[in-house]
């Protein structure tokens with residue numbers, strides 16, 4: 098049985114509570130809603146809407162908080178940002194400056210990460226279906242680590258590496274059969290998910306890998322899912338990994354690396370995200386005796402609160418008893434609500450709107466799908482055409498998942514680093530068909 102995530106949550110937070118939970122956002126009496134001290138109205142005036150707005154200071158602060166939580170636990174895991182969460186070169190470059198490596202799941206991401214200046218030796222390649230070309234490209238650039246997810250992939254990689262005269266440092270991705278307690282579409286560590294190799298099959302596969310040409314097994318990886326708010330599933334999964342490492346070593350294998358994956362959850366309402374101190378403590382407890390070098394692959398935790406989608410109201414309409422607020426952003430921009438029933442906080446940008454009486458409204462986009470709904474029954478003030486709204490915590494799994502469905506061009510993107518700068522121009526409508534061929 099799958100329980101919609103909203104069912105067990107307390108009363109909806111007010112607009113003021115949503116704002117108070119987000120230190121990078123402030124409401125100014127004249128300027129309205131500001132993100133990292135920049136009025137969102139100024140960004141909308143300059144660049145139009147819908148527009149993605151990212152905050153460099155927030156991204157740096159998240160990275161710093163994660164690093165220091167581990168330092169306080171006496172640990173220094175290598176942080177490999179999961180590129181799929183937000184693969185913009187500006188975001189990757191900023192994280193590279195902070196010292197991040199990358200976790201990639203395709204050749205495109207591998208090349209993107211390098212384009213942003215990340216050294217291939219600081220890149221790990223995950224994913225259940227890497228092609229021969231993917232593996233060849235990774236080996237040609239001397240990638241740091243390949244996370245192997247199946248016997249078939251191991252055989253393919255060995256053949257390619259041997260033919261190229263290379264040795265691939267690999268870890269085997271174990272499927273720990275742990276339920277991360279998250280949405281069904283983003284749980285990845287259960288036995289019936291497609292990811293990884295069952296724990297009981299790892300010892301034989303690891304021993305086999307050690308005999309293969311072109312392969313050097315160095316450890317294990319796991320990644321149990323995304324938007325995980327409790328350390329409990331991590332403790333269970335890391336405990337299984339530790340037991341498996343001890344088992345492998347007892348059988349004479351060398352294990353030097355444990356890649357703990359990502360999945361750290363953020364507060365999308367006004368709840369706190371996962372406690373970094375508790376998470377770091379969990380990692381320490383599970384791995385202290387192992388003497389392995391640790392890798393983390395955070396994506397959402399770093400990027401989600403560092404971005405928002407700024408949009409304008411097209412119109413309001415009333416269908417019977419139901420109030421609809423139609424935006425110029427849609428599911429083609431941000432698909433998370435349609436795909437995962439995700440909650441995103443939505444705040445008015447105008448200080449007058451922010452303080453006005455609210456009634457329940459469905460906040461929707463103009464796309465011809467009922468699923469094009471950002472929120473249902475959300476407390477919102479009356480909104481005039483042109484009123485602006487900020488859809489919050491959209492920095493991860495936002496722009497990367499957008500499409501041009503309904504022939505809607507891709508939104509622009511702006512990065513605030515002190516001042517706002519355009520980092521992606523709005524796609525021109527003509528670009529939608531510029532690569533199409535009519536025979």
Ligand SMILES: *Cc1c(COP(=O)(O)O)cnc(C)c1O
Pocket residue numbers: 179181182200202223224320322323324358359360361394395396397398493
């Ligand atoms: C998606 C993914 C991550 C990042 O997940 P987040 O929830 O964004 O932290 C890390 N590792 C692997 C293998 C992934 O597939």
